[in-house]
Amino acid sequence: MEExxxxxxxxxxxxxxxxxxxxxxxxxxxxxxxxxxxxxTVSLGLIFFFSLKASGSTFIILATYVLFSVFIFAMIMxxxxxxxxxxxxxxxxxxxxxxxxxxxxxxxxxxxxxxxYLILIFMTTVHVISSQYSPLFTEAFIGFGQLGNYMASSKxxxxxxxxxxxxxxxxxxxxxxxxxxxxxxxxxxxIVTAFCVLGSYIFGVYIIVTANRVLRKGQMNE
Amino acid sequence: xxxxxxKSLARLSKxxxxxxxxxxxxxxxxxxxxxAMKFTxxxxxxxxxxxxxxxxxxxLENVRYIVVKKGFxxxxxxxxxxxxxxxxxxxxxxxxxxxxxxxxFLEQA
Numbered sequence: 466m467e468e469x470x471x472x473x474x475x476x477x478x479x480x481x482x483x484x485x486x487x488x489x490x491x492x493x494x495x496x497x498x499x500x501x502x503x504x505x506t507v508s509l510g511l512i513f514f515f516s517l518k519a520s521g522s523t524f525i526i527l528a529t530y531v532l533f534s535v536f537i538f539a540m541i542m543x544x545x546x547x548x549x550x551x552x553x554x555x556x557x558x559x560x561x562x563x564x565x566x567x568x569x570x571x572x573x574x575x576x577x578x579x580x581x582y583l584i585l586i587f588m589t590t591v592h593v594i595s596s597q598y599s600p601l602f603t604e605a606f607i608g609f610g611q612l613g614n615y616m617a618s619s620k621x622x623x624x625x626x627x628x629x630x631x632x633x634x635x636x637x638x639x640x641x642x643x644x645x646x647x648x649x650x651x652x653x654x655x656i657v658t659a660f661c662v663l664g665s666y667i668f669g670v671y672i673i674v675t676a677n678r679v680l681r682k683g684q685m686n687e
Numbered sequence: 688x689x690x691x692x693x694k695s696l697a698r699l700s701k702x703x704x705x706x707x708x709x710x711x712x713x714x715x716x717x718x719x720x721x722x723a724m725k726f727t728x729x730x731x732x733x734x735x736x737x738x739x740x741x742x743x744x745x746x747l748e749n750v751r752y753i754v755v756k757k758g759f760x761x762x763x764x765x766x767x768x769x770x771x772x773x774x775x776x777x778x779x780x781x782x783x784x785x786x787x788x789x790x791x792f793l794e795q796a
Contacts, residue, residue, distance in 0.1 A: 471793065474789050474792055474793055475793070477785070477789055478786060478789050478790070478793075480716065480782075481782045481783070481785060481786040481789070482786075484716065484719060484720075484778065484779060484782045485779075485782070485783070485786075487719065487720060488775075488779070553722060553769070553770050553771055553772045553774070553775050554719065554722060554770070554775050556772060557772045557775045557776045557779075
């Protein structure tokens with residue numbers, strides 16, 4: 466066999482290797498986009514909330530809020546379109562079928578946490594617990610949610626580019642902010658926004674940026 | 688080339704007759720990576736004539752590996768080919784089989 470034939474075969478193998486992991490690359494990007502989407506949606510909600518609150522203020526402030534809202538809305542639309550377009554590839558991955566079996570664990574942890582969170586928020590609303598604890602409960606809810614994601618992800622089988630340790634780091638980072646809320650309760654919602662909303666953006670961007678490693682190494686586990 | 692390798696190559700061509708054509712495999716690989724492509728994009732990427740590309744797309748559409756949609760983009764008639772979940776599975780399986788054969792080929796080189 467000639468050398469040029471071997472080169473051709475190696476190139477074909479490279480293509481086959483990329484196709485092998487390409488779906489997992491898309492899946493990782495999809496998870497990253499999902500987090501950015503969540504952060505964008507929460508930001509949108511916050512912007513509308515503060516827009517209403519600031520309705521008595523100047524025209525420029527309101528216009529800025531509106532522009533911000535349009536920007537974030539456009540971002541959500543773009544992300545949603547991207548997710549819908551890549552669906553045929555990553556939904557057929559062998560790991561996706563396996564993931565479906567373990568998806569219930571994500572659901573259980575979030576349902577449990579949401580129930581506890583809603584009860585606590587209700588108690589602050591009816592003044593059984595002081596409302597200054599609301600940011601603390603929100604921070605803990607998101608933080609433990611990430612730890613729940615970590616545990617659910619650790620149960621599912623390994624595949625290239627699996628998001629695992631990232632959930633743990635993100636969860637711990639959020640929970641570390643809880644004492645700060647207790648020390649400076651007047652900045653509670655500011656800390657929640659900085660750690661949870663901004664944190665979700667950073668988390669999402671990190672997951673998307675590191676997705677390239679799946680293609681480069683082919684075997685980026687955890 | 689030994690007998691086992693020849694058998695593997697013959698088996699590979701029987702696994703999926705539609706994808707055994709290099710042109711159709713190339714179309715499917717492109718669609719796997721890009722999900723959807725315009726007719727003209729595929730034509731330019733693969734250097735095919737419109738008639739040739741149409742016939743390959745028809746064969747892929749018949750086995751439901753792709754869907755071909757016709758519409759208007761910026762007031763111009765456009766044909767878009769999009770990979771289906773069945774197509775994604777087929778191309779992945781075919782490449783997996785091909786990889787095994789190629790590895791065997793390299794081992795014997």
